[in-house]
Amino acid sequence: MPKTIALYLAAIVLGSSLVWWVANGRDDGQMATEEVRFALRQSADIGFSALRPLTRQDGLDTAQVALGRQLFSDTRLSKDGSIACVSCHRFEQGGADGLPRSFGVGGAEGVINTPSVFNSDLNFVQFWDGRAGSLEEQVAGPLHNPLEMASSWAEVLPRLQADAALRDAFASVYPAGITAETVAHAVASFERSLRTPGAPFDRYLAGDASALSPLAQEGYEKFRDFGCISCHQGVLLGGNMFQKFGVMGDYFASRKLQPADLGRYNVTGREEDKHVFKVPSLRNVALTAPYFHDGSAAVLTEAIGVMGRFQLGRELASEDVGAIAAFLESLTGRLPESVEAP
Ligand code: HEC
Ligand code: HEC
Structure with missing residues (x-):
């Protein structure tokens, strides 16, 4: 092999x-x-x-994947609570959104077509221009992009940490609790499960x-x-x-x-x-x-x-x-x- x-x-x-x-x-x-x-x-x-x-990605931690699944649809990751990852990466549309360009927070129009999230863990780099080397690194991209979720870890983390149920769920999977690293890791784990x-x-x-x-x-x-x-x-x-x-x-x-x-x-x-x-x-x-x-x-x-x-x-x-x-x-x-x- x-x-x-x-x-x-x-x-x-x-x-x-x-x-x-x-x-x-x-x-x-x-x-x-x-x-x-x-x-x-x-x-x-x-x-x-x-x-x-x-083939499927083996050896994923199902609890981490489930947390990532939840965060992928969580609009608290965006500035005004209106947009989640799934808003642009729709599962029933091949992991993209069917639009030439997507719309982010406040209806801001993006500058580039949304690629699929399916099988993205097998890309040698992320984004059209390859500016992210890993899925973990990629997560911060849309979060900070003013034309997408327009937020920041400083805004997002306290919001997530205030949710007792989510805090417990994280604590049982990640000893460090809710941090930028664990959120990114959970989302990336979910993305690794998105093979087709x-x-x-x-x-x-x-x-x-x-x-x-x-x-x-x-x-x-x-x-x-x-x-x-x-x-x-x-x-x-x-x-x-x-x-x-x-x-x-x-x-x-x-x-x-x-x-x-x-x-x-x-x-x-x-x-x-x-x-x-x-x-x-x-x-x-x-x-x-x-x-x-x-x-x-x-x-x-x-x-x-x-x-x-x-x-x-x-x-x-x-x-x-x-x-x-x-x-x-x-x-x-x-x-x-x-x-x-x-
Ligand atoms: C020299 C390299 C090269 C060759 C040869 C090539 N492609 Fe591509 N292909 C690309 C690149 C680069 C892009 C992305 C272009 C862009 O959007 O900027 C692309 C994009 C595409 C897309 C759009 C995918 C998407 O999700 O938007 C399709 C479909 C496609 N190619 C099919 C083909 C087919 C069919 C052929 C043969 C007839 C072919 N390609 C030959 C490099 C190539
Ligand atoms: C407003 C629409 C929008 C939202 C919300 C969004 N994305 Fe994206 N996503 C895009 C666009 C557009 C690109 C391409 C950007 C580029 O290449 O410059 C992209 C690229 C990606 C890629 C790279 C795929 C590849 O083939 O290179 C991944 C992975 C991804 N997004 C995951 C996520 C995750 C995780 C979230 C939530 C934290 C998210 N996206 C939120 C529009 C969106």
């Missing part, structure tokens, strides 16, 4: 650095289409070998060829052959590398640039990180329209066409788009049991 893991990690590192190098490593700023294509093909082979069925195994594609990978329709199988082949898998790879079909949005063309040319469009550049300040984003997971993607960091693609077929054009440099025929959509629909898994109300 350690050997497989080592191989898997090597594949990720190799795959991502290869595409990154060809796409960004050239100092003339001009990308050579053939070279990118070649690198994508190489990386596709690696991406293919890194696919595996999604059992998708048709997982059954297919496990050997059940009939789990995918012929159309979805055709889409899977195209997903590999065209090179989508060079970037959307690993168990999440994404979530394991950064890539530029617009490798093969300027996606942002025809629109007014927003700060969020700069992606990872906002974290590193490095020129080569402009428009670079975490490659999103495609698990449950059929449930999480609209797509992209800007919520600009209303439906899956539109997103697939944009990817073909700007990430692969090819106009996809509508039959190909349809087949790939059928494949992506096979990535919808089972709703985690831990989302049932406590």
